[in-house]
Amino acid sequence: MTHRADAKYMIDERGYEGELVRGQNPALLMEKPVRERIFDSYYWKEQCFGLNAATLCDRAVEMTFIGGTYGQGKPTPFLCLAFKLLQLKPEKEIVMEYLNNEDFKYLRALAAFYVRLTFDPADIYKTLEPFLSDYRKLRRRTKTGFALTYMDQFIDDLLMKDRVCATSLWKMPNRQQLEDLELLDERVSPLGEELDEIDADEIGEPPSQGSGKGSESEDDMEEEEDVKRTSHARLDVEDTIENHNGSFHD
Template structure:
């Protein structure tokens, strides 16, 4: 009698048989041993993995991310409890989705659900060769959406571009040791990758922009000094005019005083009628 097909609840079978019978990841690593042994055992024994990751497929991963993942991280707390993010990443290692599914996670699903994109870029970094990792992850360095990160020290705020940059530059992310990739400049020298053009421009363009800004600032400062010189000249002219005005007033005052003295002197020289009569009476 033929035995009915069923899904085993014990996920340790994946850890036991994957190394001998299962296919390898595209980068040549064994998916069952990509994460450290202590982390794998905590994931398999966790309540979230047993309840939410049992019997799911690639489409169910989207539902689990939307419902249960609201932060990224590896293990948290003093007991080093694995996060739902890390549990779903381990489930993706077991499902081994193809490139078409991963692209769906990254682009179409990632535009609506940012934690689905974060999970996808983390999975790409774990399983894809270095050429594909750079080609798939670098476009998301322009994603500025906020992410919550939870670790042993607590919850903190990060961004999608920072998380992608950590995956490209660091050796350990989310309590997982990342396999060592070749640097990008080495891949460029080997003509495996084309040189990346940053949205900010090349270093020469940035230096030219800084020089232009400095030249504009120096020109503005020179123009400001010219205006100050003009104002100083205007002030000196106004001062000279104010100094000459009191002198003209003193001259006018002196002239008016001399005219008054002359008029009085003329009046004293002219004989009045009374004086002529008196003189006439005194004459013999």
């Protein structure tokens, strides 16, 4: 696909011939006012031009916070990159490469947001629920400043809320409905072992030696750029693209 300075052509239904998400152009999953703010933003024009699934990693690992819009409606880099992903519509294997990267928590958060927007309901639960045990801290950009949240809370918001990061999320069936339809197995809580240990303490039995949730990660400085780790993350994505013969361009 030829690079174009004006990305609005991607939301023109008359010329769109790409893959659909629930019957519509994925770029239309964000509301029109948000899209317009993204198109007008400096970050979109200067940092998102010409990105593909591999080079987007370079931008994503530079992020230091999540969020939707702030101030007078200015979009965050997180929201701009999420929209770029909607335009690129990478293969599932590429998205999972982003999501399973342990070194860059904001890359994981971006991939999780994309999963919630584009995957089918059962796959959303299967893909995101394992990360409810990721307790690392995240900075969240608000209208007036910054707030502290955690990865597990962000994942829970994606699964439970109707609006996250200035984006209305499509209403999907709840987990119980999918279990009743036998599309999901009953979820086993990662806190089960801890609860067993608490019960054992109450009746005087020695606790098991298994590790529980553990202390919160202290890697609050991950957002500082580490060139070697960044290169490794990008190479992983490039290898996945090559293995699946994928070539993604703006």
